[in-house]
Amino acid sequence: MSKWHFVTDGFVKNNPTFVLVLGMCPTLATTTSALNGLEMGLATMFVLILSNIVISLIAPMVPDKVRIPVYITVIATFVTVLQLLMQAFTPAAYETLGLFIPLIVVNCIVLGRAEGFANKHKVGESALDGIGVGLGFTISLTVIGIVREILGSGSVFGWKFIPGDGILAFVMAPGAFLVMGYLMVLFNKYLAKK
Amino acid sequence: MAAASTLKNMALCLSAVCLICSAVVGAAYVVTANPIAEAAQAKTTASIAAVLPAFEGTPEQGNIQVDGVDYTYYKADDAGYAIISTTSGFGGALTLMVGINDDGEIHNTTVLSHSETPGLGAKCTTDEHFMAQFRGFDPDEKSLLVKKDGGDLDAITASTITSRAYAKAVANAVAVYQKLKEGGDDDE
Numbered sequence: 001m002s003k004w005h006f007v008t009d010g011f012v013k014n015n016p017t018f019v020l021v022l023g024m025c026p027t028l029a030t031t032t033s034a035l036n037g038l039e040m041g042l043a044t045m046f047v048l049i050l051s052n053i054v055i056s057l058i059a060p061m062v063p064d065k066v067r068i069p070v071y072i073t074v075i076a077t078f079v080t081v082l083q084l085l086m087q088a089f090t091p092a093a094y095e096t097l098g099l100f101i102p103l104i105v106v107n108c109i110v111l112g113r114a115e116g117f118a119n120k121h122k123v124g125e126s127a128l129d130g131i132g133v134g135l136g137f138t139i140s141l142t143v144i145g146i147v148r149e150i151l152g153s154g155s156v157f158g159w160k161f162i163p164g165d166g167i168l169a170f171v172m173a174p175g176a177f178l179v180m181g182y183l184m185v186l187f188n189k190y191l192a193k194k
Numbered sequence: 195m196a197a198a199s200t201l202k203n204m205a206l207c208l209s210a211v212c213l214i215c216s217a218v219v220g221a222a223y224v225v226t227a228n229p230i231a232e233a234a235q236a237k238t239t240a241s242i243a244a245v246l247p248a249f250e251g252t253p254e255q256g257n258i259q260v261d262g263v264d265y266t267y268y269k270a271d272d273a274g275y276a277i278i279s280t281t282s283g284f285g286g287a288l289t290l291m292v293g294i295n296d297d298g299e300i301h302n303t304t305v306l307s308h309s310e311t312p313g314l315g316a317k318c319t320t321d322e323h324f325m326a327q328f329r330g331f332d333p334d335e336k337s338l339l340v341k342k343d344g345g346d347l348d349a350i351t352a353s354t355i356t357s358r359a360y361a362k363a364v365a366n367a368v369a370v371y372q373k374l375k376e377g378g379d380d381d382e
Contacts, residue, residue, distance in 0.1 A: 062211075064199050070207065070211050074211065084223060088229035089229060091234075095307075153313075168313040171312040
């Protein structure tokens, strides 16, 4: 059987944002524009893939009772490395996302995949799962970002096509909940039809 | 299958994981320390260049205390001073870099960091009409207050608190500049 379903499951059946509804804090807070959503998604995907790979490798050697502390340490290590790399090479992105990068450590998606998938599967499968779920998260965040940016600022990826101010509420928290809610309805309606 | 959860196994496993992880983080720090410093330096240099007239050489960094508050400033030869000034805006600290030329006129201002409301106060980084008011502003002739407070500055629509904070930050920078000028004369 093909292993591709490990990837596709991640962004349709197990879509972290619209189906599992995990990682809501960065989802709602960083999707003020398409670019911010995309950057946050990619940052999370980086951590997810690497932590999935390492955790699936070390899982057989880790005693059950210290499982969670070990996983969190591994995840925190990758997040710190990511933070340093972003500070060094993409300072602008680091500045916009700021606090939300260290918060990836406690993102339920990352620990959820470690605990629920990587420690029961082989390295290759875990890597594919990381790519799938990471892509699912990235695409969801980017879509929310695109909708909020169009409604809130009249632009997409910074390219302005509606002059003027746009609907301010969509840049702020209430708009995040509204867009999130409607997209979730649409996504699940589409899934139910299939 | 997972190793048995004996005390020895758990201690060994946790220590090994922590040791390896610290080594990885340490290595990442060593590799990125220079690029991070360079990126921060590049940002400061770019901000100084944005707020001062063209100058030669590297600006000299200094610190000064005015009214019990510490300020960092950069002195560029033949151009003036770039002063970092922080006030409290609507959403938190609002930090500006204010460039004042040798005639005591404000050359330009730029926002270094802020946490103002997106779409309202955050416009202090994009509102061309608001920012243009500070260019060539002579604090001896005009008052650094928004019109609502009897000054000469148009506030950003619906963001008076941010505009006030911005004006206050610039006014503080002017005070720093005046103190620097007095002090500077003594040195020479």
